[in-house]
Amino acid sequence: MWTLSGFIDEISPDFTEQCRVAAGLGLRFAEIRSAWQVNILDLDPARLGVMKSTLAAHDLRVSSIGSPIGKIFIDEDFAPHLDRMRHAADVARFFDAPYVRIFSFFLRPGADPAAHRDEVIDRMRALARVAEDADLILLHENEKEIYGDVPARCLDVVRSVGSPHLRLAWDPANFVQVGVRPYTDGYAVLRPHVAYIQIKDALAGDGTVVPAGKGDGELDRTVRALHHDGFDGFFSLEPHLSAATATGGFSGEELFRTAWQAFTDLLTTQGIEYT
Secondary structure: OEEEEEEHHHOOOOHHHHHHHHHHOOOOEEEEOEEOOEEHHHOOHHHHHHHHHHHHHOOOEEEEEOOOOOOOEOOOOOHHHHHHHHHHHHHHHHOOOOEEEEOOOEOOOOOOHHHHHHHHHHHHHHHHHHHHHHOOEEEEEOOOOEOOOOHHHHHHHHHHHOOOOEEEEEOHHHHHHOOOOHHHHHHHHHHHHEEEEEEOEEOOOOOOEEOOOOOOOOHHHHHHHHHHHOOOOEEEEOOOOOEEEOOEEEOOHHHHHHHHHHHHHHHHHOOOOEO
């Protein structure tokens, strides 16, 4: 049985409202990225404590910390960012979260990815060592305009680092937005390394984000294949159906419900049970 989660800050800036709506949809896990319009890594201990008690009050646990680690340019100073990764590990332990979502660094416009490969791999190895020490698993998301935005470079990152503490988060919409057919071009090569699925779809023509199954993210084929493969993990709703904010995408309560309905309808059509 698959487990649904979601970036609940897409519901509302208010954390209590985030939890209320998520629990009302039957979610028992949440991916936490921001609250009160502040990134999770920038909240003080008191606010983190409020979040933890609010989650417990709504019978919610944390599937992953939706961190911004790796969302700096590859030529920016890494040392402060590595310290931020250590803080992210502390936050994950505080919430008993098994995963921390990360990225493989933005490239400047027009830059040749091959010219920055060695630095990317060195930095990703350093991040993975922090995860090893903390007994956490990092999830590399295929964000557009980072080094690992296409399947070949996602594979390069995870293979070159070679750590069981670095796995892949599969985001079909992000693949579509860089001209990749997610299932056709990426599933076979990346599936052995995929540990987490982010539910977001997009149109190939202009990159517009749409509910699951309504775009070119090949979600129906991917879901069938994952079910056939015996995948047993989290599916995290990340709708991005309204607007982008400083802390990430946003949908609002009604569009978040729309995203939940679209994906659960897709699962029901495929005869797949979820919780």
